[in-house]
Amino acid sequence: MDARSVGSLDGAWLLSATEMRAAEARAIAAGTPGAVLMERAAASVVAAIDAQWPELQPGARICVLCGPGGNGGDGYAVARMLAARGMRVALHALAPASHPDAVGQATLWREMGEIGGWDGATNSAASADLVIDALFGIGLSRPLGAEIAALREVRAPRRLAIDLPSGLCSESGRVIGEACLDADFTVTFHAPKRGHVLAEGPARCGRLDLRDIGLDAVGGEIALTGVPADLAKRAGHKYGYGHALVLSGEVGRGGAARMAARAALRIGAGLVTLGCPAAALQENAARLDAIMLRPVRDEEALAGLLEDARLNALLLGPGLGTGARERDLVAQALSAGRATVLDADALTLVANDDGLRGALHPGCLLTPHEGEFARLCTDLADRMTGPTTSGPAFSRLDAAREAAARLGCTLLLKGPDTVIAAPDGRARVNASVYDRAAPWLATAGAGDVLAGIAAGLMARGRDGFDAASTAAWLHSAAARRFGPGLIAEDLPEQLPGLLRELGL
Ligand SMILES: NC(=O)C1=CN([C@@H]2O[C@H](COP(=O)(O)OP(=O)(O)OC[C@H]3O[C@@H](n4cnc5c(N)ncnc54)[C@H](OP(=O)(O)O)[C@@H]3O)[C@@H](O)[C@H]2O)[C@@H](O)CC1
Ligand SMILES: [K+]
Incomplete structure (x- = not known):
């Protein structure tokens, strides 16, 4: 599916996590399984990587960090797609997959590669050409643990966040607790979330790429301002204005x-x-x-x-x-x-x-x-x-x-x-x-x-x-x-x- 440029932020809906989940639920109820949405999300991340870093060719070292939820599920699927193209993928899971579609994606990944333990994550990240953060997206509910926060010390040449940089609150654009895995490039799906544009969001996300995954036209409570209409003057007296x-x-x-x-x-x-x-x-x-x-x-x-x-x-x-x-x-x-x-x-x-x-x-x-x-x-x-200890x-x-x-x-x-x-x-x-x-x-x-x-x-x-x-x-x-x-x-x-x- 095609990328939509960030220029389309003009007038776009600014979704909450609840509204995003509702859009996903509507698609599933209408007959598109969650696993298909996840597959599309992962394919769109791969397309975004191609566009952003065309120099990453077969043989490039990719480190994928997966959480237990849907965000991790996207990560397993991206790992599989990149490995299929000949990239050298090291995947590390913080915890076993628990989201049903993530469990399915982890199973598919295991046919291609290992699920590394968390203790090896820092070393893999330090030697990677690209680190992919698939730890948490809209489901972040509390501060990052010290074992995750330690990854901030790694100086990777390219850092991509799937949906949101882990640590960033999708509703406020604030960091929950103190640590966030800042990205150079963030790929999100369907519509921007509030946290992408509010507060620290833009600085933490780096560049934002918005990708279509075939959900129905979005609607929401809050929109971004858009191109103004009705500013023309028609014939009339100055007092009419x-x-x-x-x-x-x-x-x-x-x-x-x-x-x-x-x-x-x-x-x-x-x-x-x-x-x-x-x-x-x-x-x-x-x-x-x-x-x-x-x-x-x-x-x-x-x-x-x-x-x-x-x-x-x-x-x-x-x-x-x-x-x-x-x-x-x-x-x-x-x-x-x-x-x-x-x-x-x-x-x-x-x-x-x-x-x-x-x-x-x-x-x-x-x-x-x-x-x-x-x-x-x-x-x-x-x-x-003031300080934040839980999301949102x-x-x-x-x-x-x-x-x-x-x-x-x-x-x-x-x-x-x-x-x-x-x-x-x-x-x-x-x-x-x-x-x-x-x-x-x-x-x-x-x-x-x-x-x-x-x-x-x-x-x-x-x-x-x-x-x-x-x-x-x-x-x-x-x-x-x-x-x-x-x-x-x-x-x-x-x-x-x-x-x-x-x-x-
Ligand atoms: N919705 C859609 O349309 C689509 C969604 N998609 C993808 O799914 C993502 C949403 O998935 P999600 O709902 O499973 O949430 P996610 O961000 O993976 O995290 C939840 C897990 O993390 C855990 N956890 C939280 N904070 C933690 C912490 N600090 N430290 C440790 N653990 C922590 C939390 O545990 P709990 O709070 O339940 O104890 C739970 O297990 C979304 O961002 C996008 O990438 C795409 O596939 C496209 C379609
Ligand atoms: K993430």
């Missing part, structure tokens, strides 16, 4: 809000106004043209401005400040009940003020990075980063969903694995990892631009969840489009070209 208001801070602190405002305008908000203290008008006027400017001294001035119901999306936070004036501005903005993005300083204000926290409403979108998240929901952040570990997905439900608003938890969660339980992940990595996004002001794109989309009428998902996708796509040397100002300027490439 909304009016975003971005509030800015004191003199000399306006850059973040200006970049956010520019991003909101570039993504198609009909109008964007920047509100700032009177003293900062001159500075902002010197730097803005298409973006309108209004003085906003205090919450009363904001209330006056908001009498214009056409101001339908608000953004507070970038360069705002954290004093009493800003606290009151946030309170006033929240009491207006409109689509509202809170970022940066506004998140600090909310974290320190129960009144503001209580005023959050379903039209709010909060966009914290991990540090801001820890101030907002300390207990969830602790569970997300509490994940960034779990934390963001619980926080959204608790705060009663949509939350976008930033990172290479950005999680977007709505208070009703919906969640998505924007994964800037593997071929979609955007390392140059780690630059000052990038988050302000993200908040601005989201605010612009909310002005255009999208709800917080949709706006956040689309903004996250566009933000990382814009960064990849620019490439090395990116600074935050470049991001809004990438949007026109990107929109054209999306067919607009």
